[in-house]
Every structure is written in C-alpha cells, then in structure tokens.
Amino acid sequence: MKTRKTLSVLIFLVVGAVLLAQAPYATIVYAEGQQFSLIRGGMPVSYRVENPEVFGLAIERGDILQTGPDTHLEISIQPISASVQIAENTSFRCDADESGMNSRGELYYGRVRAKVSKLTGSSSYRIRSPALVAGVRGTDFGLDHILIRAPASTSSTASGEATPVSIVLNRAFCFDGSVLVAPATDADLEHVVIGGGEMIEATTSNASIGVLTPVSLEKEPVSPAVTEFWKGREFRSEILPDSSEQVLASDEPLTEEEIQVVEQEKKRVRNHKVRLGGSFALFLGGALVAGLAYPEYQDDGFTDSVMANVGFGGVLISTSLGLLLYDLINY
Structure with missing residues (x-):
C-alpha cells in the first residue's frame, strides 16, 4: 500500500512538472x-x-x-x-x-x-x-x-x-x-x-x-x-x-479577418487543452496498469501477466509522452 501511494505521488509530480513546462x-x-x-x-x-x-x-x-x-x-x-x-x-x-x-x-x-x-x-x-x-x-x-x-x-x-x-x-x-x-x-x-x-x-x-x-x-x-x-x-x-485564453476587446466591431483569427486562436487553445487532458489520462492509465502488476511481481516474479501489464502500461505512457511532445511542437 505504501509503495502504491508513493508511486501515485511520483506520477502526479512528474505529470504536473511536464504540464507546467508547457505553459509559455x-x-x-x-x-x-x-x-x-x-x-x-x-x-x-x-x-x-x-x-x-x-x-x-x-x-x-x-x-x-x-x-x-x-x-x-x-x-x-x-x-x-x-x-x-x-x-x-x-x-x-x-x-x-x-x-x-x-x-x-x-x-x-x-x-x-x-x-x-x-x-x-x-x-x-x-x-x-x-x-x-x-x-x-x-x-x-x-x-x-x-x-x-x-x-x-x-x-x-x-x-x-x-x-x-x-x-x-x-x-x-x-x-x-x-x-x-x-x-x-x-x-x-x-x-x-x-x-x-x-x-x-x-x-x-x-x-x-x-x-x-x-x-x-x-x-x-x-x-x-x-x-x-x-x-x-x-x-x-x-x-x-x-x-491561457485571451479575447479581443474593442469598442469597434471585429472585421471578418479578425473574427477568423479569434476563432483560430480559440480552436488552438481548445486543441491544446484536449491534448494535455488526453496525455494526462494516458500517462495515469499506463502507470496504474503497470502498477497493478506489482503485487503479482512480488509474489511470482516476471510472469506472463506481469509482462503483459507492464508492456501495455509502457505503451500508454509512451503514447502520452508522444502526445505531449506533439503539443509542445504545435502550441
């Protein structure tokens, strides 16, 4: 139980640090x-x-x-x-x-x-x-x-x-x-x-x-x-x-070009939030899947089910990091 709590704390610290690094x-x-x-x-x-x-x-x-x-x-x-x-x-x-x-x-x-x-x-x-x-x-x-x-x-x-x-x-x-x-x-x-x-x-x-x-x-x-x-x-x-969101504030009505720019920015911010949320969910899911195999690993070592859990969890974590990298490049 203590190991699982420590693992959870580490996961949230790592994810929090990564997300913070994304904010310009x-x-x-x-x-x-x-x-x-x-x-x-x-x-x-x-x-x-x-x-x-x-x-x-x-x-x-x-x-x-x-x-x-x-x-x-x-x-x-x-x-x-x-x-x-x-x-x-x-x-x-x-x-x-x-x-x-x-x-x-x-x-x-x-x-x-x-x-x-x-x-x-x-x-x-x-x-x-x-x-x-x-x-x-x-x-x-x-x-x-x-x-x-x-x-x-x-x-x-x-x-x-x-x-x-x-x-x-x-x-x-x-x-x-x-x-x-x-x-x-x-x-x-x-x-x-x-x-x-x-x-x-x-x-x-x-x-x-x-x-x-x-x-x-x-x-x-x-x-x-x-x-x-x-x-x-x-x-x-x-x-x-x-x-992370700004809007244009002006007494004059926005031109069609300005409206398009505002909509593009809203879409960009919305996609950024979706990618961050998806990356966080994938990272957390991967860590939990891999962590669930830990008790069996302590009892029986690297069994097939342990390897399957660790492998699937690793895929989820790798996907989450790839999504973060993609967001860093595009945001």
Whole structure:
C-alpha cells in the first residue's frame, strides 16, 4: 500500500512538472503593421504580421522582441495579469524568475506601455531602460528611450550654419495608478512615486543611447506628445481567469479577418487543452496498469501477466509522452 501511494505521488509530480513546462511565459495577442523579429538564444526569426502563427505566438523568458517601422505588438504575460504594448522601432526583452510571478522587461530602445492588474503577495512587474526603472503592483504606465532631433542646435559647421543635434529622450509616465521610478544607475537608493497623469522626463546626449545614464527625477504632467502617441491604442487583450485564453476587446466591431483569427486562436487553445487532458489520462492509465502488476511481481516474479501489464502500461505512457511532445511542437 505504501509503495502504491508513493508511486501515485511520483506520477502526479512528474505529470504536473511536464504540464507546467508547457505553459509559455507570454503570448502575442495583437499585432499590426509589417514585421517584427523574435530573438531567442541569440537566434533571430522574422515574422510578417499577417502570418497566422503570430496570433498566440509563445514568448519565453529571455526572448527579445524587435518591431520594425509602423509595427505594433501587444503581449499578454501569463503568470501575472499583465499586458505590454510594444511600439514601432522598439527592442524589448521579456524576462522573469522561475515562477514567473516576478516579471520584468528590459527596454533597449523605443517605447512600451504596460497595464498590470493588482498583484498580490511577492508578485511584481517592472520595466528597466538604460536611464530609468519603473516598478508597479497595479497600474497603466510606460517608458520611452528614443532618439530625437533637437529643434535648434548650438553646434555649427565650418560655414557657420547650424546643424541639427540628436538627443536621447527618456520618459517614465503613468496614466493610472502609481509607479515607483528610480534612475537605472542608482535604483536602490533614489526613487520617486508618480501617479496618474504624471511623468518624469530627462534628455541626454545621443552618446548615451543604450548606455546606463544618470538622470534627475523631477515630476511633471504627462506631456501631450505622450498622450497623443498612445491615443486610440487601448489594450486589446482582456485577461481571463484562465490565462491561457485571451479575447479581443474593442469598442469597434471585429472585421471578418479578425473574427477568423479569434476563432483560430480559440480552436488552438481548445486543441491544446484536449491534448494535455488526453496525455494526462494516458500517462495515469499506463502507470496504474503497470502498477497493478506489482503485487503479482512480488509474489511470482516476471510472469506472463506481469509482462503483459507492464508492456501495455509502457505503451500508454509512451503514447502520452508522444502526445505531449506533439503539443509542445504545435502550441
């Protein structure tokens, strides 16, 4: 009896670990524009936005998303109720601890905006740029780290004509809730809290692009430029109790193409659940069939019936693992 209980515990632990490994850290729930790249393990893969694989594409911890011109993405982070919008010409790394409950983003260049539901316990989400770090427990906020042209320049050519100078614009802004902001160079010692409608903005020389840069933390109202940029870009995803499902949320009616995409995603998630359920049932059945032969094996050794049970149980377990592998490849 003790052996059977131990066997059951081991079965559930193994199956639970395998199923947990199937869940991606995040998925793409919206894409528009032209193309983007997904860098995983240093290997970039380019995707056209119209590719049907894009909707629901799994994002793993450590992946880097790079958007091209006029390309906009939104990802839904699975372990926590969070969505991140990645604007055009942006390079953004997704990461988290092993549990996924302490998530973070790394903005190398560009613009991002995140909406995080109220987190509990030790859960957290933060975004870091080369100039600023913003951490939240529940809010609508974003960061910018972009190169812009100064309207006038103090530098001049040999002929005395003024030449445009590029500067790096760093922002941390909050549309709703509150955000703890700190300079990236001294995140543990200095910080300020900004609320809805507030931001921190600082400019540095273009030599600081992508480089850790000290900045001052002075609060001011969110600029019209920020509001205008994100105007009309409401979050499309709606995190459900079952975080493996997302639906498009928009005041505008869905087009026929969008309806087809939503139906494809629902079918993909439904097939994923069926495969996981079938794999679990096969694994459990195989283990039970093989386990039922254990008492006879203790008494009589490897009899024909014992071998039959073990063989049939092995077939069921092998089939379950094959189904899991198939699901891993196709989900």
